[in-house]
Amino acid sequence: MIKKAKIEVKSLNKIFGSKQVLKNVSFILEQQEHLVIIGSSGAGKSMLVKCILGLENISSGSIFFDGNLISENSDKQKVLNKLGVCFQSNALFDSYNVWENIAFKSLFNDSYPDIFNLKKLAVERLEEVGLPTNIAEQYPSELSGGMQKRVGIARSIFSEPDILIFDEPTTGLDPIMSKKIISLIGKIIKNSKKTAITITHDINLALFLASKIILIDNGKVEWSGTPKQAMLSKNKLLKIFLNG
């Protein structure tokens, strides 16, 4: 039997009016691989992930999950249920407390949510991301940036998704908190044996956590390879990234 890739992106293009923000992007991600996407601001990293999530329609090309073609007519909810996402802005809901934010998907999608059980599960997730459980009833505005990131990560792992996606998980954090978040993500990916995609400017995160790196520049895949290959590469832009 031919092994199917967990995610395959083929010749993906995304065009807004006269502006092409993704140009012929292709990559394959096997089960349990961790892809790290690096690139300058505005390169198209978040857009690529939004296309994979089905939050943006693609202009041309194809995306496969487990060998199945995802199209505009696919059941978006079914696709999203496979994915756990931690957005660049954390995207926490101000008017919901911490545990409600963590359990959000089940709390508002299930027909008859079991509130008691969802809260218990959300509190377990708080522990998993190293936060004190007594913040469960607090609101996002009462938390520090680092704590909000962890709540965002707790939400992304809440319903044990197939694929984890983290957009800029360390941006805006101090170096110590960044290190803690990197090791937390490393632990989550290792323990859960999940397939993951992380977008970052943090080259240490890329070298430490990735099984595969792609460098996006101006909407195109400029370079791709393993962290080891990255260290040896002569690619000029990649070298700039590696040298911070």
Ligand SMILES: Nc1ncnc2c1ncn2[C@@H]1O[C@H](COP(=O)(O)OP(=O)(O)OP(=O)(O)O)[C@@H](O)[C@H]1O
């Ligand atoms: N809805 C939209 N309409 C038109 N252009 C858009 C839209 N969303 C994003 N873009 C453009 O797509 C390009 C890529 O944006 P994207 O958010 O993917 O960048 P990024 O690589 O994630 O950058 P950063 O590191 O700053 O987060 C940018 O030029 C942006 O202006």
Ligand SMILES: [Mg+2]
């Ligand atoms: Mg972005």
